[in-house]
Structure formats: C-alpha cells, structure tokens
Amino acid sequence: MASKRGRMAQEVNAGSMADIAFLLLIFFLVTTTIASDKGIMNILPPKQDPNQPPPEVELNERNIFNILINANDDLLIEGEFRNDTKGLSEEIKSFILNFGNPDEDATALFNSLPPSLKGIADQSPESSDHPMSGGAVISIKTNRGTSYETYLEVLDLIKQAYFEIYGERVGLSGEEYRTLSGQSAAEKELIDRGKENIPMAISIAEPDKSGS
Amino acid sequence: MLLFFFMVTTVLREQTILVEQKIPQASQLQKIQKKTLISYLYIGKPKNPSLYGSEPRLQANDVLINTSDIVLWVNQQKDALSEAERDQIWISLKADRDVKMGPISDIQFELREADARKLMYASVGKVENN
Structure with a gap:
C-alpha cells in the first residue's frame, strides 16, 4: 500500500515543457506569413458590346493629361520627354485643380474648396476646365513592352495626387484619407465629402502593339 | 504568450506558387x-522553366492556366460566394515586377469579359530611401 501511494504522489517531469514550447514557438515563427492584402485599387471599364461601338467621347485636348510610356519605360508627359517621374504628382494636382473655364457648378465647387487648394488653381486657359465629371481626365497609355513596375509607379502617383486633394478637402492628410476604412458612418461621410464632385478620372488605354 | 499569438495568426499556405513573385x-x-x-x-x-517555359504565366489556385480560361475561373470563384456578394468580387493581381504590360492588359481584357471589374494591383509598401 505504501508503495502504491508513493507512485500516486509522483509528479510528471515538467522540465522539458519549456523546451517543447520553445521549439513550437520557433516553428510558428518561421512558418508565419502575415497575410498582406494591400494594393492599388482600380475599377475596370465595363465590357464592350460587339454590336455597339464604344460611345464617342468628345473631350478637348486641354482637358486630357496625357501620359505615354514606351517599351523602354521612357515617359512622355503632355508631349514632353521624361526619364523619371519626379514631380509628376504635383503636376497632376495642379492640372486637376486648374479651373480654367469653370461653369456655374464648378465655380460653386471652387468656392467650397479650402484656401490651400484654391491656391493651386492657376486658371490657365491651356489646362483643364474644371475637375468635375468630363472636365479633367488623366490618360495613361502604355506599350505592350512597358514594364508593369513603371506602369504601377505612374498609377501610384496619380492616386497620390487624388488622395491628397480629397484629404485636404476634409482636413486630413492624403495618407489619413487613404486609410479610412468606411466602416463607421462618420468615416463614410468623410470619404464621400472628400471625393464629392471630383471623380477619379483615370483612363487606361489599350496598349499599342508596336515594339514588343 | 508569443507561442499562442503565432499559433493563432499562422495561416498555413494552402497553395504552392509556381511562378516567380517579386x-x-x-x-x-x-x-x-x-x-x-x-x-x-x-x-x-x-x-520551373524546364517544365513550363520561360514566358510569364498565369496561376490560379494550384495550376497554371491560359488567359482564355480566366472567364471560367472567375465564374467558379463567383459561385463560391453567396448570391448577394457575387458582384462584389475583387481580383487581386499578384504580378511580378518584371512582367510586361502585354500579358497584364490581356488579363484585364478577359476580366472585363468575365464582368469582374474590381481589380487590385497587389503591392508592398515603399521603403523611403531619401
């Protein structure tokens, strides 16, 4: 009996538990990939009906900001050759907010902007009329040989220009505006107020086939 | 504590990726x-260029597919979602940085055909070096 009671009282040796836990920790540390579901969002245009030709959109040349990227990743921005994308975001911003020839609605929009954005407006007759729908369009045209990286870099800068404008309208930085999730009503309201009347007009043309 | 944190957050990869991903x-x-x-x-x-060649390829789920199979694949993905969410499907395009715009635009064209127009160009945050 005495010997049996002794066996009951015996404890499991827990000294190696720490080692096992440590090994497991190392295993999970190594296998973990923190899922990153981030990226640049883009909405594609609806598919074309073969029976219906695409609607002809008449836009004045001054209302289009042309960005061409060739197979060597050289840029042609508004007819001007560039090697890099330096300062592109600022140029796009001042293009969007040019207000060269605003109609009544656009003038009302202009008056609603904060002073920092009003300061950007050049009102030059050679640039875009107004930032509302059909007023200022950014057009990217690539070649089939253009690298994806360069294309994404340009798209990134265009998005940056828009987010900065939207953010400034609601008193946030572009970064803060971009990370709004829109899950609460207050955030949704901020998002809507930021982009109200200034649609993100980015046109991505079919790449041409030469040189690939 | 740390052990439990990692045990909970770990998602074991269910797919092997057959294409280069930078x-x-x-x-x-x-x-x-x-x-x-x-x-x-x-x-x-x-x-594995000896098996699949050296031209950029497209992978969906576990297999390499052709651009012409995208419509079918999108419809399968949509079927997996509930009725109300079917139109809200997002496609995350995880493209290597060395891919040219040619294949990308072919894929975009097929996605338009499949009516999956919400596209996300997956990318990682930029490290500022100035």
Whole structure:
C-alpha cells in the first residue's frame, strides 16, 4: 500500500515543457506569413458590346493629361520627354485643380474648396476646365513592352495626387484619407465629402502593339 | 504568450506558387475589408522553366492556366460566394515586377469579359530611401 501511494504522489517531469514550447514557438515563427492584402485599387471599364461601338467621347485636348510610356519605360508627359517621374504628382494636382473655364457648378465647387487648394488653381486657359465629371481626365497609355513596375509607379502617383486633394478637402492628410476604412458612418461621410464632385478620372488605354 | 499569438495568426499556405513573385512597391495602398471577396491571380515567370517555359504565366489556385480560361475561373470563384456578394468580387493581381504590360492588359481584357471589374494591383509598401 505504501508503495502504491508513493507512485500516486509522483509528479510528471515538467522540465522539458519549456523546451517543447520553445521549439513550437520557433516553428510558428518561421512558418508565419502575415497575410498582406494591400494594393492599388482600380475599377475596370465595363465590357464592350460587339454590336455597339464604344460611345464617342468628345473631350478637348486641354482637358486630357496625357501620359505615354514606351517599351523602354521612357515617359512622355503632355508631349514632353521624361526619364523619371519626379514631380509628376504635383503636376497632376495642379492640372486637376486648374479651373480654367469653370461653369456655374464648378465655380460653386471652387468656392467650397479650402484656401490651400484654391491656391493651386492657376486658371490657365491651356489646362483643364474644371475637375468635375468630363472636365479633367488623366490618360495613361502604355506599350505592350512597358514594364508593369513603371506602369504601377505612374498609377501610384496619380492616386497620390487624388488622395491628397480629397484629404485636404476634409482636413486630413492624403495618407489619413487613404486609410479610412468606411466602416463607421462618420468615416463614410468623410470619404464621400472628400471625393464629392471630383471623380477619379483615370483612363487606361489599350496598349499599342508596336515594339514588343 | 508569443507561442499562442503565432499559433493563432499562422495561416498555413494552402497553395504552392509556381511562378516567380517579386511584388512591386507602391505607396498608395488600400486594404479590402472583407477578405472572403478576394480571389488571387499570380503572374510571373515559372519557377520551373524546364517544365513550363520561360514566358510569364498565369496561376490560379494550384495550376497554371491560359488567359482564355480566366472567364471560367472567375465564374467558379463567383459561385463560391453567396448570391448577394457575387458582384462584389475583387481580383487581386499578384504580378511580378518584371512582367510586361502585354500579358497584364490581356488579363484585364478577359476580366472585363468575365464582368469582374474590381481589380487590385497587389503591392508592398515603399521603403523611403531619401
């Protein structure tokens, strides 16, 4: 009996538990990939009906900001050759907010902007009329040989220009505006107020086939 | 504590990726709130060129597919979602940075045909070096 009671009282040796836990920790540390579901969002245009030709959109040349990227990743921005994308975001911003020839609605929009954005407006007759729908369009045209990286870099800068404008309208930085999730009503309201009347007009043309 | 943290957050990869993935960098990143709506397409040079050649290929789920199969694949992905969420599907394009715009635009064309127009160019945050 005495010997049996002794066996009951015996404890499991827990000294190696720490080692096992440590090994497991190392295993999970190594296998973990923190899922990153981030990226640049883009909405594609609806598919074309073969029976219906695409609607002809008449836009004045001054209302289009042309960005061409060739197979060597050289840029042609508004007819001007560039090697890099330096300062592109600022140029796009001042293009969007040019207000060269605003109609009544656009003038009302202009008056609603904060002073920092009003300061950007050049009102030059050679640039875009107004930032509302059909007023200022950014057009990217690539070649089939253009690298994806360069294309994404340009798209990134265009998005940056828009987010900065939207953010400034609601008193946030572009970064803060971009990370709004829109899950609460207050955030949704901020998002809507930021982009109200200034649609993100980015046109991505079919790449041409030469040189690939 | 740490052990439990990693045990909970670990998602074991259910797919082997057969193409090279050097995700490009960008700064204006946004997140999608509902992860179940996202389907992934991987584009890049195959890791095993002797089997699949050296031209950039497209991978969906576990297999390499052709551009012409995208419509079918999108419809399968849509079927997996509930009725109300079917139109809200997002396609995350995980393309290698060395891929040219030619294949990308072919894929975009097929996605338009399949009516999956919400596209996300997956990218990682830019490291500022100035």
